[in-house]
Amino acid sequence: MERQMMATAVTLSQIQQQLATVADNIANVGTTGYMSRNAQFSDLLDQQINNIDRNGDTVDSGARLTPAGIRSGSGTRIGDTQLDLSEGSIQATNNPLDVALSSDHQMFLIGVNGGVAYTRAGAFNAQADPQNPNVLNLVTKSGDPVLDQNSRPIRLPAGYNDLQISGNGTITAIMRNGNRVNAGRLGRVTILRPQLLESQGNGLYTLQNLGRLGIGLNQVVQPVGAGNNSVNQGKLENANVDLTKEMSELINLQRNYQLNARSLTMRDQMSGLVNSILH
Incomplete structure (x- = not known):
């Protein structure tokens, strides 16, 4: 009895975690560049319980069609939370500093705390450089520098009249006198193993410690060439959240939670009944 109550309690806690994942997806349905997550359940260890006599031999009551004994589970847990890097819907903004990626698993390079982060949220801004009045820094909404294909911050000439970004990410600033200035190319990479990305908030992701995992960077991230026009x-790219699917998943999880909670309550009531009879 106690074994089954513990298994049910473990399952309830895991359902709560999946509910939080679904709720997070629904809450970010309007967030630019948000990538949804999907939690996957897996069974915990099962235990074989046999009827053993004093000599340690299995006791069976005769011929049977089913295996002897009872297999008792320990509940379920969330085995993995997969990050979905598929493309979301594209919405026109007519802002020359807004860019969206039209290829799955591609991400922009962003500089964060001296390292590199990744994002699909392409709502960028031009920010004045405090050390050089003739330069503008291309940054994210949070002020983090946008990097080029060589992981260097992208700088725009101050006073430009127009800005053109080609399909391969090449940035051309058109000055008031008509001169065209090449300001670099947006850094893009293809993420081969999305499960190794960790969310840092604001649509940014960083990689786990690959050395500890025994994995090389080239096994996870590959640069996107200049011939790719994505x-x-x-x-801007909208969140890739399927609201209909998430709402259906939310309803199913709520029902599963109610069923397990009711099972736990009934087991508690039966334990109380047995105790009252024995005493």
């Missing part, structure tokens, strides 16, 4: 200027 960059769309004047557009």
Whole structure:
């Protein structure tokens, strides 16, 4: 009895975690560049319980069609939370500093705390450089520098009249006198193992300690070449959350939670009944 109550309690805690994942997806349905997550359940260890006599031999009551004994489970747990890097819907903004990626698993390079982070949220800004009035820094909404294909901060010439970003991410600033200045190319990578990304908030992701996992960076991240035209200027990518699917999942999880909670209550009531009879 206590064994089954513990298994049910473990399952309830895991359902709560999946509910939090679904709720997070629904809450970010309007967040630019948000990538949804999907939690996957797996069974915990089972234990074989046999009827043993004093000599340690299995006692069976005769011929039977089912295996002897009872297999008792320990509940379920969330085995993995997969990050979905598929493309969301693209929305036009007509802002020359807004860019969206039209290829799955691609991400922009962002500089964070001296390292590199990744994002699909392409709502960028031009920020004045306090050390050089002739330069503007291309940054995210949080002020983090946007990096080029060589992981260097992208700088724009101050006073430009127009800005053009080609399909391969090449940035061209058109000055008031008509001169065209090449300001670099947006850094893009393809993420081969999304499960190794850790969310840092604001649509940013960083990699786990690959050395500890025994994995090389080239096994997880690959640069996107200049021949790939996945960059769309004047557009933003909406969250790739399927609201209908998430709402259906939320209803199913709520029902599973209610069923397990009711099972736990009934077991508690039966234990009380047995105790009252014995005493």
